[in-house]
Amino acid sequence: MPGNLIQWFPGHMALTRRLIKEHLPEVDIVFELLDARIPSSSRNPEIQNLLNGKPSLILLNKADLADPQQNAAFVRALSTDKTKAILVDCKKGKGLEEIRAAASNTLKEKWDRYREKGISKPIRAMVVGIPNVGKSTLINQLAGSKKAQTENRPGVTKTKQWVKAGKDLELLDMPGVLWPKFDDQKTAENLAMTGAIKDSILQSEEIAVLLCGRIAALYPEFLTARYHLAPEDLEKEPYELFLKIGKKRGLLQSRGEVNEPRCAAMLLDEFRSGAIGRITLDTD
Ligand code: G4P
Numbered sequence: 001m002p003g004n005l006i007q008w009f010p011g012h013m014a015l016t017r018r019l020i021k022e023h024l025p026e027v028d029i030v031f032e033l034l035d036a037r038i039p040s041s042s043r044n045p046e047i048q049n050l051l052n053g054k055p056s057l058i059l060l061n062k063a064d065l066a067d068p069q070q071n072a073a074f075v076r077a078l079s080t081d082k083t084k085a086i087l088v089d090c091k092k093g094k095g096l097e098e099i100r101a102a103a104s105n106t107l108k109e110k111w112d113r114y115r116e117k118g119i120s121k122p123i124r125a126m127v128v129g130i131p132n133v134g135k136s137t138l139i140n141q142l143a144g145s146k147k148a149q150t151e152n153r154p155g156v157t158k159t160k161q162w163v164k165a166g167k168d169l170e171l172l173d174m175p176g177v178l179w180p181k182f183d184d185q186k187t188a189e190n191l192a193m194t195g196a197i198k199d200s201i202l203q204s205e206e207i208a209v210l211l212c213g214r215i216a217a218l219y220p221e222f223l224t225a226r227y228h229l230a231p232e233d234l235e236k237e238p239y240e241l242f243l244k245i246g247k248k249r250g251l252l253q254s255r256g257e258v259n260e261p262r263c264a265a266m267l268l269d270e271f272r273s274g275a276i277g278r279i280t281l282d283t284d
Contacts, residue, residue: 016128020050023126027172028110029103030056033129033138036066036087039074040282041190042130055106056083059099061134063087065272067219070280077284082106090137099142100169122164126172130196139163139171190281195272208264211271212245213238214281222277226270242267 024030030051035042039060044050058078063071071087078085084102088095103123104111114121127135142165163171191197192207193214215223220234227245236244246258249266253259270276 017046017050020126020128023172024052024054027124027126028055028107029123029125030054031059031099031103031125031127031138031171032056033059033061033127033133033135034078035130035133035194035196036060036063036071036074037194037280038190038282039078039280040284041187042133042194042196047128057099057102057106058083058085059088059095059138060085061088061090061129061138063095064089064092065274065278067278067280070282074280074282088134088138090134090141093141096141100166103169122166122168122170124162124170124172130191132194132196135173139165139173142166142169142171193268193271193281195268204264204268205260208267209238209242211267212242215271215276215279216241218281218283219277219279222279226276 032043032047047056060066060071060074060078075085075087084106086095086098086102088099090096103125107123111123127139129135143163144165161173163173165171188197189207189210193211212223216234216238220231223229223234223241223245224231227248229241229244229248233241233244242260242263243258245267246252246260246263249263251259251263251266271279
């Protein structure tokens with residue numbers, strides 16, 4: 001992992017901490033978006049401290065791209081008495097009603113008290129998560145229109161805005177991103193593989209080779225099926241496996257060697273779009 005990557009993070013984490021603290025008093029609940037393919041790696045372990053008792057929901061987004069069995073296991077592992085974990089596919093709009101219902105349910109006592117006093121007001125929620133996890137897509141889906149500015153450049157700061165999502169819900173589009181703690185190699189790799197870290201600051205080939213090794217270990221049958229490999233190909237070192245896949249796909253240079261940048265781009269694309277299969281990289 002290139003050194004500049006590690007240096008790139010602390011500034012963003014400090015900024016996010018400040019922004020969350022600053023805006024927390026304005027909201028009733030926090031929607032913590034995690035990437036269902038990497039629920040542990042996409043989570044900031046400090047989040048509960050940062051929230052300081054504020055109710056929250058854990059939304060495992062991109063559940064459509066993740067292993068269904070692991071989805072169920074992570075919902076069980078992450079749900080607590082106070083915080084419900086929900087599987088979401090923001091792209092297709094799946095899980096949205098469950099989010100609304102869980103938010104109302106979590107805040108029921110407080111809202112019952114408001115109602116007794118004749119007060120009627122929407123629930124205000126803050127959406128936080130790593131870049132590319134689907135924050136804008138979630139806000140757009142809940143709001144039912146292209147209200148949130150979709151910005152697909154990881155790390156880019158947006159201006160704060162409130163978005164109406166029906167009469168009972170208002171969303172604060174966080175002007176920042178919530179990075180996980182970035183102190184181990186595997187977390188960094190997982191964030192790179194799933195596209196949370198901009199490809200241009202990474203060595204895509206290195207990441208794609210690592211990804212080959214990971215999929216070969218976790219979901220070998222997906223690789224053999226997708227790239228017409230023989231079972232013994234999976235015993236190769238990840239780099240050899242990567243080259244084999246490049247050859248199978250005919251991604252060659254004029255002298256017959258594998259075009260490594262093209263092979264890396266193809267593999268990362270096919271993984272991120274779900275073409276290889278529904279894959280969860282975090283195992284606990
Ligand atoms: P962000 O605000 O957190 O940075 O993320 P954003 O909503 O911009 O979403 C990043 C990418 O993830 C988008 O793809 C979006 O369509 C996709 N996405 C969001 N939620 C889901 C989901 O539940 N399932 C799947 N499969 N994809 C999801 P993109 O390639 O940037 O754009 P596009 O191809 O959708 O146009």
